[in-house]
Amino acid sequence: ALSPIAAFAEAKQAVPTPARLPRWRGFNLTQKFHARDEGNPPFPESDFALLEEWGFDFARLPMSYLCWATAEEPLKFREAELRHLDDAVTFGRKHGVHVNFNLHRAPGYCVNPPKEPLDLWTDEKALDACAFHWAHFARRFKGVSNQHVSFDLLNEPANINEETYVRVVTRLVQAIRAEDPQRLIIADGLRWGRDPVHGLVKLGVAQSTRGYDPMEVSHYKANWVNGADKRPMPTWPLKRGERITDKSFLQRDRIAPWQELERKGVGIHVGEWGAYNQTPHDVALAWMRDQL
Numbered sequence: 001a002l003s004p005i006a007a008f009a010e011a012k013q014a015v016p017t018p019a020r021l022p023r024w025r026g027f028n029l030t031q032k033f034h035a036r037d038e039g040n041p042p043f044p045e046s047d048f049a050l051l052e053e054w055g056f057d058f059a060r061l062p063m064s065y066l067c068w069a070t071a072e073e074p075l076k077f078r079e080a081e082l083r084h085l086d087d088a089v090t091f092g093r094k095h096g097v098h099v100n101f102n103l104h105r106a107p108g109y110c111v112n113p114p115k116e117p118l119d120l121w122t123d124e125k126a127l128d129a130c131a132f133h134w135a136h137f138a139r140r141f142k143g144v145s146n147q148h149v150s151f152d153l154l155n156e157p158a159n160i161n162e163e164t165y166v167r168v169v170t171r172l173v174q175a176i177r178a179e180d181p182q183r184l185i186i187a188d189g190l191r192w193g194r195d196p197v198h199g200l201v202k203l204g205v206a207q208s209t210r211g212y213d214p215m216e217v218s219h220y221k222a223n224w225v226n227g228a229d230k231r232p233m234p235t236w237p238l239k240r241g242e243r244i245t246d247k248s249f250l251q252r253d254r255i256a257p258w259q260e261l262e263r264k265g266v267g268i269h270v271g272e273w274g275a276y277n278q279t280p281h282d283v284a285l286a287w288m289r290d291q292l
Contacts, residue, residue, distance in 0.1 A: 010021075021267035025057060026057060026058025026097065029043055035064050036200070051095065051097050056097070057098060065133055065190055071107075074133075094254075098147070098150065102151075102152035104155040105156055106130045107130045107180065119209050120154075121168060137149075141180070142180040153172050157190055160199060170200075170234060171198075173185055189210075192270060194213070198264070201264050206266060207258075207267070208269045209258055214240075217283065218276065220234050220276060234283055250291060
């Protein structure tokens with residue numbers, strides 16, 4: 001049964017569309033972020049209950065396909081791991097939390113090492129496998145309202161040619177819609193989610209950006225970013241030599257390009273945003289206020 005808060009929220013909330021997304025607020029839940037030798041744990045209901053208690057309504061689940069398949073046999077799924085995804089949807093519905101499934105590691109691509117054996121952008125076998133995964137998810141969750149579930153195709157495509165990216169996304173969208181024409185689909189922007197992709201407008205999908213610029217603030221001393229430990233302690237506004245990076249930079253460089261895409265009827269979502277825990281707290285808060 002739905003909690004009273006979840007029932008109230010569901011009654012109030014409009015069903016999201018690719019042209020108009022809610023102002024979701026939430027977190028990544030990372031139980032399937034990378035495959036563990038001993039197997040990955042399920043998504044605990046306590047996480048969803050805590051999100052509800054804190055007033056949040058969104059959980060993005062960045063997942064590695066290696067949690068339920070292998071690189072050698074990407075089309076052979078382990079059903080026991082996939083049932084954890086079903087449970088996440090059940091918990092989300094119960095606690096009024098929208099569940100957004102994302103392939104952080106897809107057959108042929110991951111923004112993080114190690115590199116995949118095949119290349120999603122050039123190898124049809126990798127693209128076939130990736131489409132197979134999304135088609136499976138579309139069948140699995142067909143009939144579940146977009147109020148409760150959405151798909152975020154690929155995490156942070158890097159410096160990919162736009163024509164290539166549009167070709168790949170088109171194939172994945174076709175695979176999903178062959179199984180469930182109504183499913184809400186979101187595609188990350190290019191350059192690690194930073195840049196809008198106008199070539200996707202005709203597909204009728206929403207798009208997701210990031211809120212990490214400038215990296216000197218958001219990723220200060222982040223151990224997964226080369227050189228982050230050698231940068232000076234950030235301030236906000238940030239001084240880069242003789243140049244000042246401030247609220248006007250964020251509006252001009254990061255926000256305005258996405259507003260242009262929004263005017264074409266594309267729903268925009270900030271899929272990740274925040275600062276690493278080594279950024280001074282007052283700096284992080286000042287930067288976040290200007291982001292908002």
